[in-house]
Amino acid sequence: MKKIYLVCVISIFCGKIMAQSSHVLWYKQPAEFFEESLVLGNGKMGATIFGGVTTDKIYLNDITLWSGEPVNANMSPEAYKNIPDIREALKNEDYKLAEELNKKLQGKNSERYLPLGTMEINFPNSGKATNYRRELDLSNAISKVSYEIDGVTFTREYFVSAPNQIMIIKLTSNKKGTLNFDIKQDSQLQSKVEVKDNVLLLNGRAPINENAGYRVVSEYLEIKERGTRFTTLTKIKNTDGTITISNSTVGIKNATEALIYVSVATSFNGFDKNPASEGVDEKALAEKNLNKAYSKSFNKLKEIHIADYQKFFNRVTLDLGKTTAPDLPTDERLLRYADGKEDKNLEILYFNFGRYLLISSSRTLGVPANLQGLWNPHFFPPWSSNYTMNINLEENYWLAENTNLSELHQPLLSFIKNLSVTGKVTAKTFYGVNEGWAAAHNSDIWAMSNPVGQFGKEDPMWACWPMAGAWLSTHIWEHYIFTQDEKYLKEEGYPLMKGAAEFCLGWLVPDKKGNLITSPSTSPENQYKSTDGFVGATLYGGTADLAMIRECFDKTIKASKVLNIDTDFKKKLEEALSKLHPYQIGKKGNLQEWYFDWEDNDPKHRHQSQLFGLFPGDHISPLKTPDLAEASKKTLEIKGDETTGWSKGWRINLWARLWDGNRAYKMYRELLRYVDPDGKKTENPRRGGGTYPNLFDAHPPFQIDGNFGGTAAVAEMLVQSDENEIRLLPALPDAWEMGSVKGICARGGFEIEMEWSNKVLQKVSVLSKNGGKTKLIFNKKIKEITLKKGEQKVVLW
Known part of the structure; x- marks a missing residue:
C-alpha cells in the first residue's frame, strides 16, 4: 500500500535542523484539561485521550447517544392560529405586542448529546517520568504517548477503527515484565459496571428530558423502561504476564506488551424508532464487534484502519512554501504564532485538522456532527451539544465538498430527509402552511423541527426562526453541483428541495408595496433598535429570511431545469423570486439587516445572517452585484474582526468571497489565536474566540464549527467556483x-x-x-x- 504524507518542511533554527510538521500535533506533557486532550473517532465512536503517566483518562462517546426519544411533532396542533394576530400587530407597527405574541409559536427545546463514559488506565509507577511525548498524527489518525521511568520506556498507541468499529490501545515496555495496569470505567449516566468472562462491561441508559407542557405520545408512556441504552465492552489481549480481574476492573501484571479492545454500542435505531422498545440489541452488537476485532492481529487492524482513513485524508495536500518557524510542541507553536510570528505549517496543520475532524465525526447516516462534533465530556453540555441550524450545523459541512470529502456530507443530507418528515407537521401546526416542510433553530438526533422556546418561555430573538429548511436545502444542491450525481438529485435531493421551497412559498405574504416578505420574521439571535427606542427581534421582512429564500428558490429552479421536471412549480418560484422585497442599502452604506434602516442593538453582533447571499449563498458577488458586495464589505467593517470562533470562520469565508485575501488571512491568523483551557486559572488569562491548545475551536467554550469554517475558508481563498467557471487563487494573501x-x-x-x-x-x-x-x-x-x-x-x- 502506497502511503502519501503531507509536506514536512525542514528549517534551520538556532543552528539546529528542525523538522516542523504540518500533520502532527505533539506536546511535552499530559493533558490536564479537555481542551488540551487529543481526539480520535471513526464517525460513530469517539475517544478523548489525556495521556497521563499514572492515570490515562479517556472519555468515550457514541454519536448516537442522546437523551430523549422520537419527538411528537404534533406537540402544539393549534399554534398556527396565533399567526394572524402577530401579523396584525406587525402591520400596525406594534412591535412590542408582536414580540409577546411570537412566543406563542414556541414548542419544546431539543434533547442533548451525552457522554458515554470515562475509562481510566491506572499504572502503579512511582518514579518520575522523563522524555514525555504525546502526539496525534493526522496522516494516519493514530495517537501515541511515550515516556521513561527508571530506565524503562513505556509507549502507548491508540486508534479508533471505522472498518472494525473498535478502539485499540497497544501498550508496551522495553523491559520484560515491567508493564502493569488496571482498567476501570464509569459513566455520568445511570449505569452499572461488572466483569464477566474477563470482559469489563459498562451498561447504562440515557435519560428522558421532558419539557413542561410537552405532550408525549401515549404509546411511549406505556413503556416501562424508556431512553437509549448503551454498552461498553473492554477486553485485554496479552502476549505475556497475567490478566487480573476484580468485581469492577480488569488489568495485567508483569507483562511486556498488551492490547486493549474497546467496543461501544447503543440501542438507537433511527430518529422515528423508540430506542427502548424498537431499539438495536446494543449488547449483541458490541459483542459482535469486539469478537470480530479480537480475532485479528494488531498489525492487521492498524493496516485496515490506516487504509480506510487515508482514502479520505490523502485526497488533498497543501503546501504554502518555505517556513523558518522552529519545531515546537503545538501549544508553544500557537503561543509563538499569537505573537505575530510566521508559521505556515501551523496554518496547514489547522487546515488538515479540520478535515481530520470531519472524517472522524461524520460517518453515521442520519446523525451529522453536532456542536462538539463527536467529543462531548459534559452531562449538561453547552447549548445541549445539539444541532443549531441558524449557522452552526451548516458551517460544520462547508468543507465537505470543496475539500474532497463529499461522502462525509451524507450524514447531514440524510438528516435533512429525516427533518422533512417531522417538518411537514411543523409547517402545518406552527405556521399554518399545508405544503412542504419547515425546520427551526435547533434540532437533535430525533429530527425535531419545531420552533424551540419551552412553549413561550424563551426570547424570540433566538427561539422563533423557521428558515432552517431553506438553508439546509442549499446543501443538497451543493452536493449535486460538486458531484454531478443526477440520480441522487432526482430520487432524494429534489423532493427535499421542493418541500423546503413549498413551505417558503406558503409562508411569504405581500407587504404594503406588494413585495413578498416573511411575517413574522427574526434575524438569527440579533435585535434591532427601532426609531422609538424599542429593542426587539420580531419584525417583518428580515433580510436574512429573504436571502435564504432567494437561494432556496434559485437552487430549486436550477434543480428543476437539470431534471427537466415540475415546469409549473418552477414558474411559481420564478414569479415569487421576482417579487421578493429587494435588498436595501442603509445610510451607513451597509447591507440592511432589517426591513427598515434601524440600528442593531449590538452593532458588532457575532451573526451576519443578512450576508447569506454572499456566503454560503452566491447571488451576491463583486462581479454580479458590485453595489451589494460593497455594502456587504461595509457591514463587515462595521462589525469588526473581533468575534467568536465560529463567527470568525464565517467572516473569513465572507472576506474571501469579496476577494480580499489579506483581510481573510488576517482573520485566519486571529482564528488561530491561542486561548487558555476553560478551567485553567492563570494571572493573565487568554480568552475570547480562537484556538485551544489541542487546536479545538474556542467559541468559547469549545464548538467545532470554527474548525470546519476555518478549513473551508482556506479552500475558498484558493478556489471559488459556480456551475460555469472556476476562479483560481481569488483571495490569495500576500503571506x-x-x-x-x-x-x-x-x-x-x-x-x-x-x-x-x-x-x-x-x-x-x-x-x-x-x-x-x-x-x-x-x-x-x-x-x-x-x-x-x-x-x-x-x-x-
Whole structure:
C-alpha cells in the first residue's frame, strides 16, 4: 500500500535542523484539561485521550447517544392560529405586542448529546517520568504517548477503527515484565459496571428530558423502561504476564506488551424508532464487534484502519512554501504564532485538522456532527451539544465538498430527509402552511423541527426562526453541483428541495408595496433598535429570511431545469423570486439587516445572517452585484474582526468571497489565536474566540464549527467556483506568495491541482469526474476547457 504524507518542511533554527510538521500535533506533557486532550473517532465512536503517566483518562462517546426519544411533532396542533394576530400587530407597527405574541409559536427545546463514559488506565509507577511525548498524527489518525521511568520506556498507541468499529490501545515496555495496569470505567449516566468472562462491561441508559407542557405520545408512556441504552465492552489481549480481574476492573501484571479492545454500542435505531422498545440489541452488537476485532492481529487492524482513513485524508495536500518557524510542541507553536510570528505549517496543520475532524465525526447516516462534533465530556453540555441550524450545523459541512470529502456530507443530507418528515407537521401546526416542510433553530438526533422556546418561555430573538429548511436545502444542491450525481438529485435531493421551497412559498405574504416578505420574521439571535427606542427581534421582512429564500428558490429552479421536471412549480418560484422585497442599502452604506434602516442593538453582533447571499449563498458577488458586495464589505467593517470562533470562520469565508485575501488571512491568523483551557486559572488569562491548545475551536467554550469554517475558508481563498467557471487563487494573501495544492474540488465535478509563485499561477491541472466544460479564471485571464469523464488536463498559465 502506497502511503502519501503531507509536506514536512525542514528549517534551520538556532543552528539546529528542525523538522516542523504540518500533520502532527505533539506536546511535552499530559493533558490536564479537555481542551488540551487529543481526539480520535471513526464517525460513530469517539475517544478523548489525556495521556497521563499514572492515570490515562479517556472519555468515550457514541454519536448516537442522546437523551430523549422520537419527538411528537404534533406537540402544539393549534399554534398556527396565533399567526394572524402577530401579523396584525406587525402591520400596525406594534412591535412590542408582536414580540409577546411570537412566543406563542414556541414548542419544546431539543434533547442533548451525552457522554458515554470515562475509562481510566491506572499504572502503579512511582518514579518520575522523563522524555514525555504525546502526539496525534493526522496522516494516519493514530495517537501515541511515550515516556521513561527508571530506565524503562513505556509507549502507548491508540486508534479508533471505522472498518472494525473498535478502539485499540497497544501498550508496551522495553523491559520484560515491567508493564502493569488496571482498567476501570464509569459513566455520568445511570449505569452499572461488572466483569464477566474477563470482559469489563459498562451498561447504562440515557435519560428522558421532558419539557413542561410537552405532550408525549401515549404509546411511549406505556413503556416501562424508556431512553437509549448503551454498552461498553473492554477486553485485554496479552502476549505475556497475567490478566487480573476484580468485581469492577480488569488489568495485567508483569507483562511486556498488551492490547486493549474497546467496543461501544447503543440501542438507537433511527430518529422515528423508540430506542427502548424498537431499539438495536446494543449488547449483541458490541459483542459482535469486539469478537470480530479480537480475532485479528494488531498489525492487521492498524493496516485496515490506516487504509480506510487515508482514502479520505490523502485526497488533498497543501503546501504554502518555505517556513523558518522552529519545531515546537503545538501549544508553544500557537503561543509563538499569537505573537505575530510566521508559521505556515501551523496554518496547514489547522487546515488538515479540520478535515481530520470531519472524517472522524461524520460517518453515521442520519446523525451529522453536532456542536462538539463527536467529543462531548459534559452531562449538561453547552447549548445541549445539539444541532443549531441558524449557522452552526451548516458551517460544520462547508468543507465537505470543496475539500474532497463529499461522502462525509451524507450524514447531514440524510438528516435533512429525516427533518422533512417531522417538518411537514411543523409547517402545518406552527405556521399554518399545508405544503412542504419547515425546520427551526435547533434540532437533535430525533429530527425535531419545531420552533424551540419551552412553549413561550424563551426570547424570540433566538427561539422563533423557521428558515432552517431553506438553508439546509442549499446543501443538497451543493452536493449535486460538486458531484454531478443526477440520480441522487432526482430520487432524494429534489423532493427535499421542493418541500423546503413549498413551505417558503406558503409562508411569504405581500407587504404594503406588494413585495413578498416573511411575517413574522427574526434575524438569527440579533435585535434591532427601532426609531422609538424599542429593542426587539420580531419584525417583518428580515433580510436574512429573504436571502435564504432567494437561494432556496434559485437552487430549486436550477434543480428543476437539470431534471427537466415540475415546469409549473418552477414558474411559481420564478414569479415569487421576482417579487421578493429587494435588498436595501442603509445610510451607513451597509447591507440592511432589517426591513427598515434601524440600528442593531449590538452593532458588532457575532451573526451576519443578512450576508447569506454572499456566503454560503452566491447571488451576491463583486462581479454580479458590485453595489451589494460593497455594502456587504461595509457591514463587515462595521462589525469588526473581533468575534467568536465560529463567527470568525464565517467572516473569513465572507472576506474571501469579496476577494480580499489579506483581510481573510488576517482573520485566519486571529482564528488561530491561542486561548487558555476553560478551567485553567492563570494571572493573565487568554480568552475570547480562537484556538485551544489541542487546536479545538474556542467559541468559547469549545464548538467545532470554527474548525470546519476555518478549513473551508482556506479552500475558498484558493478556489471559488459556480456551475460555469472556476476562479483560481481569488483571495490569495500576500503571506502565501508561493505554494501548491492538490485535490481541492470545484463545482461542476472538477478537481484542481495547481502551483503558484510570487502570487502568480504557474500550472494548473484539472480532472473531470463526470465530463463537462468550464472556464478557468486567474486575474483577468480566462481559459475554456472541455473534458471527458475521468480526463485530466494540464494548463500552463
